[in-house]
Amino acid sequence: MNTETINWNQIHDLAKEAMKKAYAPYSKFPVGVAALVSDGRLISGCNVENASYGLGLCAECSLVSALVTSGGGRLVAIVCVDGAGNFLAPCGRCRQLLFEHGGNDALLMTPDGPQTMAAMLPWAFGPDDLL
Ligand code: THU
Numbered sequence: 001m002n003t004e005t006i007n008w009n010q011i012h013d014l015a016k017e018a019m020k021k022a023y024a025p026y027s028k029f030p031v032g033v034a035a036l037v038s039d040g041r042l043i044s045g046c047n048v049e050n051a052s053y054g055l056g057l058c059a060e061c062s063l064v065s066a067l068v069t070s071g072g073g074r075l076v077a078i079v080c081v082d083g084a085g086n087f088l089a090p091c092g093r094c095r096q097l098l099f100e101h102g103g104n105d106a107l108l109m110t111p112d113g114p115q116t117m118a119a120m121l122p123w124a125f126g127p128d129d130l131l
Helices: 008-019 059-069 092-102
Strands: 032-037 042-046 075-081 107-110 113-116
Touching: 008 032, 008 042, 008 075, 008 107, 032 059, 042 059, 059 075, 059 092, 075 092
Parallel strands: 075 107
Antiparallel strands: 032 042, 032 075, 107 113
C-alpha cells in the first residue's frame, strides 16, 4: 500500500467516532482508535472498562479484535485519540498489540506526524523471535 496516499483525516474522524462509544465510567478517560488495514478496510475500537478495574480493555484491544474478526490483514496506519480527539500515545502493552499486527512499518499518528512502530516500540519482541 502506498503510504503517501493515506487519508489521515478519515482515520482520525473514525477514531473520534469510536471514542464517543467508549465505556469508561471509572476512569472517565474515553479512548478511540481507528486504523487502515492492508486491504483498504477501516476498523475502529474503544476502551471498555470493568467494575473489576484491572480487567478494563484498552481501545487497542478492541481494535485488534475488530481486525481479526472482520477478516484479518495488517495494520497500515493507526490513529488513537483521547476524549478531546487529540492524538494519544498508546500505552506500552498496546504498542505490543499493534506491533503484532502491523510490524515495524505500521504508522502511528502523533503530534509530530506519523511515526513508525519501529520508532514507537524499538527493539520489539515479536513473532519473528519465536522462529
Ligand atoms: N487506555 C486505552 O484505551 N489505550 C491506551 O493506550 C491508554 C489507556 C484506556 C485504559 C483506561 O480505560 C483509560 O484509558 C485510562 O487509563
